[in-house]
Amino acid sequence: MTPRWRIERVAETGSTNADVAAKAREGAAEGLVVAADHQTAGRGRLGRSWDTPRGGGLAVSALLRPAGVPAQRWPWLPLLAGVVVVEALRICPGVETVLKWPNDVLLGGAKLAGILVERVESAAGPAAVVGIGLNLTVAPHGATSLAAAGGSEVEPETVLTTLIGRLSSRYDEWRGQGGDPALWLAAAYRAVCDTVGRDVQAVLPGGATVEGRAVDVDATGRLVLRTPSGDTPVGAGDVVHLRPLNG
Secondary structure, three states: OOOOOOEEEEEEOOOHHHHHHHHOOOOOOOEEEEEEEEEEOOHHHHHOOOOOOEEEEEEEEEEEEOOOOOHHOOOHHHHHHHHHHHHHHHOOOOOOOEEEEOOEEEEEEEEEEEEEEEEEOOOOOEEEEEEEEEEOOOOOOOOOOOOOOOOOOOHHHHHHHHHHHHHHHHHHHHHOOOHEEEEEEHHHHHHHHHHOOOOOEEOOOOEEEEEEEEEOOOOOOEEEEEEEOEEEEHHHOOOOOOEEEEO
């Protein structure tokens, strides 16, 4: 069943993910979307902050309840969200984005958008909150924005509508196939993932590192590194930083 999408627009909030998670715990149906122009306490992966300056960006969180998708396939949701953002931003002329595994959206090597997917337990069953933070006109140091890339003429409401439209179609497709990544998602992800084929260093909790050539993404969404001792998969939850080697 296709979610009945309901977009709630707010001028300011602490975290759109927190807002939607609270609604999920109260039993809200999937399809709820909260979008904010100004976010003061946003969060990224591994507890990193992601604030949205007033008028400078867009923070969007959507509530999904992928009934029928086995729990072991839920880790593909963050990667699905990355594909959705890359595809949606094609509405912006000259904006050619790629993904840094697992789902940082890059433009010209700089970060344009971040994605955080969180699982929420509730009496209505498990839910996923898909959060997207996009730099429209302002970007933190070292990042970039749509305006800097020449996409300033694209209206925020157009970006929001396109994001949700693309999420709707891609999510329906994924859920309708039981979340099986082999049917299309894995190939779609590899096609836009700039990490595959590069030499990288994965920094793990505690400071240990794994270095090798990123050669694939496995059936559970982990990045496969080819090292002198063999292929080593690393999961998004186990990687503190992923850095390129040799520049």
